[in-house]
Amino acid sequence: MPDQWIYWLSELSKDHNDIVGKKCANLGELTQAGFHVPPGFALSVVAYDRFMKETEATERVLKILSHFKADAESVADTEKFDILSKEVRSTVESIALPPDMEKTIREYYAELCRQTGKEDLFVATRSAGPVSHPGQYETYLNVSGADDVVKYVRSVWASTFNTRSIIARARLGLKLEYDPIGVAVLTMVDAKAAGVMFSLNPINGDESKVSMEAGFGFGEAVVSGNVNPDRYLVDKITLEIDERVISDKGSEFAYNPETRKMEYKELPADQKKLPCLEDREIIELARLAKKVEAHFGVPQDIEFAVSGSLPFPESIYLVQARPESAWGKKKKESVLGKKTGFELLFEKATTPIKLKLD
Amino acid sequence: MAAPIQFPFADEIELPPEMEGWEEMYAPQRLFSKDREAWEKRHFWYHDKIHAADPLYPLDDIFQEAWQIALSQYNTRVFCIPPAQGVAQRILGCYMYISAVESPPGDVIQKKAELFGKRVPYTFDNYARQWEEWLVKFHKLGHDMEAIHIPKELYEFVPDEDVIPTPKGFTEANVLMENFNDIVNLIIRAWQYHFQYLNLAYLAYLMFVDTSRKLFPGIKEGTIGKMVAGADVSMFRPEEELCRLSRLAMSHRSVAEVLKQKGTAEEKMNILRTTPEGKAWIEEMDKIKNPWFYVSNGSGWFHYEGSWINTMDLPFSYMQSYVERLEKGETIERKLESISEERERIVAEYKALIRSEDDRKTFEDAHRVVRSIYRYAEDHLFWVEHWLHTIWFERIDQFGKILTKHGVLGEPEDIYLFNRFEVPMLLEDLATAWALGEGVPTRGPFWQAKAEKRKKILEAAAKWNPTPAIGVPPEQIAEPFTLMLWGVTTDLVQEWLKGAGMEVGDLDEITGFPSSAGVAEGPARVLKMLADVAKLEPGEIMVAPTTNPSWAPVFTKIKAAVTDIGGLTSHAAIVSREYGLPSVTGTGVATQVIKTGDIIRVDGSTGKVTIVKRV
Numbered sequence: 001m002p003d004q005w006i007y008w009l010s011e012l013s014k015d016h017n018d019i020v021g022k023k024c025a026n027l028g029e030l031t032q033a034g035f036h037v038p039p040g041f042a043l044s045v046v047a048y049d050r051f052m053k054e055t056e057a058t059e060r061v062l063k064i065l066s067h068f069k070a071d072a073e074s075v076a077d078t079e080k081f082d083i084l085s086k087e088v089r090s091t092v093e094s095i096a097l098p099p100d101m102e103k104t105i106r107e108y109y110a111e112l113c114r115q116t117g118k119e120d121l122f123v124a125t126r127s128a129g130p131v132s133h134p135g136q137y138e139t140y141l142n143v144s145g146a147d148d149v150v151k152y153v154r155s156v157w158a159s160t161f162n163t164r165s166i167i168a169r170a171r172l173g174l175k176l177e178y179d180p181i182g183v184a185v186l187t188m189v190d191a192k193a194a195g196v197m198f199s200l201n202p203i204n205g206d207e208s209k210v211s212m213e214a215g216f217g218f219g220e221a222v223v224s225g226n227v228n229p230d231r232y233l234v235d236k237i238t239l240e241i242d243e244r245v246i247s248d249k250g251s252e253f254a255y256n257p258e259t260r261k262m263e264y265k266e267l268p269a270d271q272k273k274l275p276c277l278e279d280r281e282i283i284e285l286a287r288l289a290k291k292v293e294a295h296f297g298v299p300q301d302i303e304f305a306v307s308g309s310l311p312f313p314e315s316i317y318l319v320q321a322r323p324e325s326a327w328g329k330k331k332k333e334s335v336l337g338k339k340t341g342f343e344l345l346f347e348k349a350t351t352p353i354k355l356k357l358d
Numbered sequence: 359m360a361a362p363i364q365f366p367f368a369d370e371i372e373l374p375p376e377m378e379g380w381e382e383m384y385a386p387q388r389l390f391s392k393d394r395e396a397w398e399k400r401h402f403w404y405h406d407k408i409h410a411a412d413p414l415y416p417l418d419d420i421f422q423e424a425w426q427i428a429l430s431q432y433n434t435r436v437f438c439i440p441p442a443q444g445v446a447q448r449i450l451g452c453y454m455y456i457s458a459v460e461s462p463p464g465d466v467i468q469k470k471a472e473l474f475g476k477r478v479p480y481t482f483d484n485y486a487r488q489w490e491e492w493l494v495k496f497h498k499l500g501h502d503m504e505a506i507h508i509p510k511e512l513y514e515f516v517p518d519e520d521v522i523p524t525p526k527g528f529t530e531a532n533v534l535m536e537n538f539n540d541i542v543n544l545i546i547r548a549w550q551y552h553f554q555y556l557n558l559a560y561l562a563y564l565m566f567v568d569t570s571r572k573l574f575p576g577i578k579e580g581t582i583g584k585m586v587a588g589a590d591v592s593m594f595r596p597e598e599e600l601c602r603l604s605r606l607a608m609s610h611r612s613v614a615e616v617l618k619q620k621g622t623a624e625e626k627m628n629i630l631r632t633t634p635e636g637k638a639w640i641e642e643m644d645k646i647k648n649p650w651f652y653v654s655n656g657s658g659w660f661h662y663e664g665s666w667i668n669t670m671d672l673p674f675s676y677m678q679s680y681v682e683r684l685e686k687g688e689t690i691e692r693k694l695e696s697i698s699e700e701r702e703r704i705v706a707e708y709k710a711l712i713r714s715e716d717d718r719k720t721f722e723d724a725h726r727v728v729r730s731i732y733r734y735a736e737d738h739l740f741w742v743e744h745w746l747h748t749i750w751f752e753r754i755d756q757f758g759k760i761l762t763k764h765g766v767l768g769e770p771e772d773i774y775l776f777n778r779f780e781v782p783m784l785l786e787d788l789a790t791a792w793a794l795g796e797g798v799p800t801r802g803p804f805w806q807a808k809a810e811k812r813k814k815i816l817e818a819a820a821k822w823n824p825t826p827a828i829g830v831p832p833e834q835i836a837e838p839f840t841l842m843l844w845g846v847t848t849d850l851v852q853e854w855l856k857g858a859g860m861e862v863g864d865l866d867e868i869t870g871f872p873s874s875a876g877v878a879e880g881p882a883r884v885l886k887m888l889a890d891v892a893k894l895e896p897g898e899i900m901v902a903p904t905t906n907p908s909w910a911p912v913f914t915k916i917k918a919a920v921t922d923i924g925g926l927t928s929h930a931a932i933v934s935r936e937y938g939l940p941s942v943t944g945t946g947v948a949t950q951v952i953k954t955g956d957i958i959r960v961d962g963s964t965g966k967v968t969i970v971k972r973v
Contacts, residue, residue, distance in 0.1 A: 204576070207574075235581060242578055334716040337716075345478065349442070
């Protein structure tokens with residue numbers, strides 16, 4: 001394992017999957033391939049490892065665990081795990097980072113602010129596991145200022161001790177005190193709209209389409225299924241929008257400067273049914289999906305965000321890309337059955353013609 | 359299941375009293391009849407708006423008669439498409455209804471399959487050569503028709519040279535009768551040629567649609583159209599020539615200035631003839647007039663539509679707008695190369711998405727098959743419906759003139775009020791009176807009274823609203839022509855049924871084929887009679903029964919196109935895609951529901967047309 005524990009996204013590629021997690025590795029790969037990705041940096045599993053080992057964290061976690069007994073299969077014992085989780089998390093969150101690590105994170109954040117020309121830049125701190133833990137660990141959005149960045153990096157690490165994760169580890173017979181993950185620190189896109197697209201039609205596996213779902217505001221709303229998204233189907237080759245379903249989107253997921261939190265906000269009645277993307281944005285996104293798929297060589301599942309403050313097409317960001325899992329792995333069987341054009345013609349010509357109701 | 363809803367049978371339909379006697383105008387075999395009732399009631403008939411949106415003039419009906427035989431025989435007796443039979447016609451109240459004939463018995467299908475397997479692959483493999491031969495033979499037929507002698511009048515006495523040294527043996531009156539028969543034979547022969555490859559071209563297209571759909575379930579009809587379209591087809595040549603002439607005019611400023619002036623084509627040509635540059639330009643135009651100005655102002659099916667060559671104001675108005683656009687620095691030509699390149703790109707990219715090697719090979723082969731013959735679908739249209747029909751109408755006008763000159767008809771165009779079996783009677787009446795000698799009457803007053811009555815019947819028919827269909831709709835429609843050309847699908851028939859009992863004026867939204875993507879909103883221009891093209895203003899949305907090649911320049915003016923009828927590859931759909939305009943085709947009722955000036959929204963992706971505001 002390398003000693004390096006922090007990386008700019010632009011230094012990363014698919015090869016770094018095991019040390020910074022898939023999310024960061026893929027974003028790095030996208031950045032290197034020239035896609036428009038929010039700038040950021042990644043803390044590898046080495047960083048987690050150092051934090052846990054160089055501070056008194058591991059010891060203190062083990063100490064709490066030493067008195068702990070509960071059956072992971074028992075629903076009744078869930079409460080015990082819950083109490084344990086709270087204790088471990090608050091303990092971990094109270095431990096200071098090794099000073100050189102804290103200093104470096106502050107430097108990287110300062111550099112990110114400099115690059116984007118923004119003081120106290122809003123970033124997201126997200127978990128990035130080398131193996132997928134979808135939705136398992138915490139994500140903190142709209143983190144601003146070096147103090148909070150350091151604080152929430154540690155909160156992400158501490159989230160490896162959330163109740164369901166430790167129950168999951170207990171069930172699998174894994175160590176409870178340790179689950180190294182990466183952390184992504186990504187610039188927030190001030191999204192006016194965001195969503196997910198597949199570089200195929202997930203309904204029937206048609207690879208000549210890009211399907212897209214999007215809502216107003218930040219992407220979490222669509223990913224979590226909390227709003228009815230607009231849906232689009234775009235032909236990958238002609239880049240024509242074949243289908244569009246504009247939904248009643250109800251609310252948007254947005255930053256509330258007063259509470260300093262991300263919140264669902266009811267949309268004004270006349271805006272609920274407005275399309276959240278412009279046609280040119282849809283077409284540009286489809287073009288990008290096609291390119292990302294070509295880069296990785298298999299159908300992709302892509303998250304995107306459209307900035308409300310940048311001009312088109314700079315406004316469009318890719319915030320995640322991974323292989324599409326349902327259809328993408330299937331080996332395509334022949335559907336035409338090795339026929340010649342004449343054989344197909346003959347087949348068509350012999351299709352019975354029904355003309356009557358009875 | 360709910361009881362099947364159906365349209366009325368032919369004998370249940372009541373016609374307005376002013377139309378009494380309409381049956382006389384058409385040959386008996388063309389009407390619904392008691393003696394064929396059982397067979398007729400087993401079939402579903404629908405109004406053919408593509409070929410006969412308007413009430414049919416008896417002589418114009420000759421093309422319909424000709425296609426009934428020609429289309430059908432290629433399915434049933436020539437290329438023997440196994441379960442397919444012909445498309446039958448019946449005239450009811452001056453409107454034409456058609457029906458795909460039920461399949462033949464199993465043993466017949468079997469026999470046809472063997473012949474199909476032998477004849478069709480051979481035709482596809484040799485199509486390139488056969489197309490060259492087709493063109494030669496078709497041109498010869500057209501030139502034969504042009505060469506037919508039609509006397510301007512019957513001479514008082516046969517001239518000396520026809521008697522001495524040896525009597526010629528026959529007279530101009532005899533020639534007149536013979537030559538009408540000849541020209542009828544030529545047009546019917548031309549229609550035999552018209553269908554020589556069309557059924558196969560459509561079949562190949564439908565095969566390719568199926569193949570593409572199996573691989574790409576959501577592929578759009580329009581995209582498949584783009585994969586097979588030929589760019590340099592004759593159908594587009596007239597418009598290309600107008601572009602070329604407009605550019606030529608730009609290179610001689612004085613010619614461009616004349617083209618831009620107000621006035622008729624005749625006035626402009628008179629001014630041009632006074633200068634050397636103008637003369638040179640007119641000479642250049644004269645060189646290409648035949649065949650490229652032999653393009654109908656309408657579909658080519660009706661004598662009253664006229665064509666560019668005899669309504670020169672139309673091509674001149676197109677050239678005027680081209681010159682104005684060139685002055686603004688705009689490009690007026692369709693980008694032919696880019697259409698071909700686009701086609702190749704689309705095919706290559708779809709092919710690259712096919713992950714199974716075997717499927718990729720099959721797809722390639724299917725594409726090769728359709729490409730080998732599909733161009734015919736676009737090319738034959740110019741040569742038959744435009745070039746040859748223009749010659750036909752010009753020749754028939756000559757017969758009308760001589761009949762009028764000798765008092766048999768009141769006006770030359772009244773000849774179209776008599777069917778092709780009746781015109782020989784008029785000619786014989788004339789020849790007989792002429793032969794009998796000075797002062798012998800024809801039955802002119804009788805024919806003229808008949809003509810007047812028929813005009814009134816046709817006027818009444820135009821006001822009458824014919825039912826969209828007759829009889830019990832089929833569960834499924836699969837006859838290639840029905841789908842491809844008429845765009846009559848199972849769903850569409852159900853839509854018609856919904857509208858059958860409803861005042862169409864009440865509809866605010868209608869549905870058709872989403873045939874070219876995009877959304878446009880603007881004022882509608884309803885072009886019901888096909889000769890109204892010139893009224894169109896820039897930025898309007900065209901609403902028409904159907905469109906055809908001579909309308910191509912119109913597509914540079916409009917925002918979107920909506921048609922009543924138009925199948926999977928109708929002209930409006932093809933051209934709209936090439937010009938990037940939204941279009942919805944095959945709505946069934948657009949020209950009835952929408953009024954000129956209504957603000958409508960056309961969504962070419964969903965096939966919906968909405969009336970936003972009525973006038």
